[in-house]
Amino acid sequence: MVGASVAGCTAALLYGRAGLTVTVLEKARDASAFKGLCGHFVLGGTEAMLRRTGLWDLMVGAGAVAGGIERWTGTGWATPPPDAPEAISLRRERLDPLLRAVAADTPGVEIVYGAAVDGLLTGGGRVTGVRTRDGREFRGRLVVGADGYRSTVAGLAGAAVDTAPNNRFGMWAYYKGLPGASTRIWMLEPDVAITIRTDDDLTMLVAFPHKDRLPQFRADRATALESFVAALPDAPDLSGGERVSPVIGMTDYPCVRRDPTPAPGLVLVGDAALAGDPQPAVGCGWAFRAAEWLAAETVPVLRGDRRESRALAAYRRRLRFIVAHDRLARKAALAGPPDAVQRFLFRAAGGDPAVARRLYLLSMRAVPVGDVVNPWFLGRAALAVRRAPA
Ligand SMILES: Cc1cc2nc3c(=O)[nH]c(=O)nc-3n(C[C@H](O)[C@H](O)[C@H](O)COP(=O)(O)OP(=O)(O)OC[C@H]3O[C@@H](n4cnc5c(N)ncnc54)[C@H](O)[C@@H]3O)c2cc1C
The missing domain is CATH 3.30.70 (Alpha-Beta Plaits)
Structure with missing residues (x-):
């Protein structure tokens, strides 16, 4: 595992809990390092995963604030619907060391600090390990690049990259x-x-x-x-x-998507695979959730019970949830003239609590894009617009 942050620590602790052995290589010199450039607002769509893994309670214990978010859309305030999943916020200076401590305390997980990866080891047509800047070599059955937005691992593997502009700072x-x-x-x-x-x-x-x-x-x-x-x-x-x-x-943060499975034996997770516009506050949530999907699909491979190619195809399918949201987010990142569809939906939310609820869940990344972009929902929204206050 390369990178001991949100994606890397989450995947490592899940592999460890499954009884596997993981070495996490982190270029930072110690466990207190953290990502400063982050708003750390983790949307409600991640609450269930954080609770399943026990991370939610640990974050709350470290002082995190959980709750909903009120939204101003030009026509007034939309408040969180009852029973909607909650977002959570814990500054990275607390979150990152917490995740490292939880991962390092998991049997089978070792974090090596001061280990900046700058080379891939290959053999038999697959990636078999990594080399650090100071010449150490680490081999494993699966190499995971969880090394963030500028992923060195992805670059070394020549992973296909798709970028898009972001017109906000x-x-x-x-x-x-x-x-x-x-x-x-x-x-x-x-x-x-x-x-x-x-x-x-x-x-x-x-x-x-x-x-x-x-x-x-x-x-x-x-x-x-x-x-x-x-x-x-x-x-x-x-x-x-x-x-x-x-x-x-x-001041400039283009959106990046990379091929998440660029070579046999190598897989990317978190920002290394997809880093969208920071404005909708999605990246940590995607990193947590994708790490859980990755572990769920690849643990059987590492135990020898499943073919790697099948597992990686399944992981890619799970990532489609994120990619669909990211397509909408890329459009919004252009910060173009007011979007007529968005205005129509905001207006509809004022006329039908069920429409408002679904849109809130979409904004929390708690439902797939298809739950909103479908004829049934858009028809219901059209009826709601008639009932909405002017
Ligand atoms: C301005 C801004 C605001 C944001 N606000 C939010 C927000 O409010 N909510 C939200 O959910 N997301 C937000 N994000 C996104 C969020 O910060 C990222 O999506 C998240 O940190 C991704 O986690 P990660 O583990 O994939 O990568 P990272 O957190 O970037 O971690 C990568 C790790 O890999 C290590 N590493 C890198 N290269 C190497 C190497 N060669 N060898 C060894 N180790 C290496 C790094 O030191 C680091 O520990 C924001 C992003 C930006 C830029």
Whole structure:
């Protein structure tokens, strides 16, 4: 396993629980390293998986804040429907070391730090292991690339890559002393704003504006972020708050999809396989869920009970769930003129709670795209539009 973060640690602990032996190679020097460039808001579609694996309770125990998200769509607020799965937020400085501790405590799992992989070992027409920058070699029956957005492993294997533009950038900071703030998203077309309640009684203020606004943010990030948030409908009151972190973010983040099974003996998971637009906050959830799918499909191979080619084909089929969502997200990442279909659906949600519920579940990545993009649902939405308030 290359990479000890969300995807790598989750897959490793599941292989370990299945009685297998896993070596996780991590280029960071120790377990406290974490990914700074992440909003760590894990959507509700991942709740069931996190509960199944016991990670949910551990995250809550580490201070994570769980709940729903209210959505501003230009016509008013949509609130989370009853019984919808909950999202969860734990800063990566806590989440990453927690996942590493859980993985390392699992019998059969070893994490090796300071092991930056820069070569693949091959033999008999398949990938048989990896080499680290300092010349160590590790061999195994399956090599998993869980090494993130810029995946070295994928590059070494020559995995096919499909990229798409992202016309928004992202900037955020953490604030203390905003007791009235809640977890909310403003879909302002083309700009998006998000406030996230998280551990340690912090609120994260996030701006995902169109790139047209970059000069304003480059001039003075903190002032630009705060005036962006202050101008929102029903904006949180920042007057009693204190910014307790620098304003960080990214200015260009193209969407990437790679062939997840680029060579016999090698498979990719998490961002290494697919890293979409950060704005809808999907990446950690996809990494958790894909890691579970990968382990479910490949454990029988590693026990000698199933053909590898069948297992990897099954893993690819499971990833179709993510790819279908990613197709919609890529369209949204263009931040183009207001999308008529999206407006129609938002309007329909106002006229029928069942439509509103399904759309919420879609936004939480809790249902497949096909649950919304089908004639029955669109017909029901059309009836709901007639009943919706103007
Ligand atoms: C601006 C931004 C905001 C985001 N906000 C959210 C959000 O709110 N919610 C959400 O769900 N997702 C969000 N994401 C996405 C999320 O951060 C990623 O999808 C998630 O971290 C993917 O996990 P991963 O384990 O696949 O990769 P990573 O977390 O990137 O981990 C890769 C690991 O591999 C290690 N590694 C890399 N190369 C090597 C090598 N050669 N050898 C050994 N080890 C190596 C790294 O050190 C790291 O530990 C955001 C992303 C961005 C950019």
